[in-house]
Amino acid sequence: MIKLSKKVSFFLILISGFGLVISLLNSDFEKSNKLQELILEASLPLVFLIAGVNFMYIYINHLKKEGKFK
Numbered sequence: 001m002i003k004l005s006k007k008v009s010f011f012l013i014l015i016s017g018f019g020l021v022i023s024l025l026n027s028d029f030e031k032s033n034k035l036q037e038l039i040l041e042a043s044l045p046l047v048f049l050i051a052g053v054n055f056m057y058i059y060i061n062h063l064k065k066e067g068k069f070k
Contacts, residue, residue, distance in 0.1 A: 009054035016047045 020043045063069035 006058060009058065013047070013051050013054060016043075016050050020044060020047055 060069055
């Protein structure tokens, strides 16, 4: 497993959030093509997936420090 610090995981979440905002701002809903629609539909779950994985990684490391997780 890749070990990421809290700052790195925060910046990954931040970058993915900025990517979502930029893709929403660049999209023209009247003239959007299929690729833009696919990117817009896939970007929000991707942000939540990255955030969830980073949260679980931080939580497991917290449990390891307390000795509750081997």
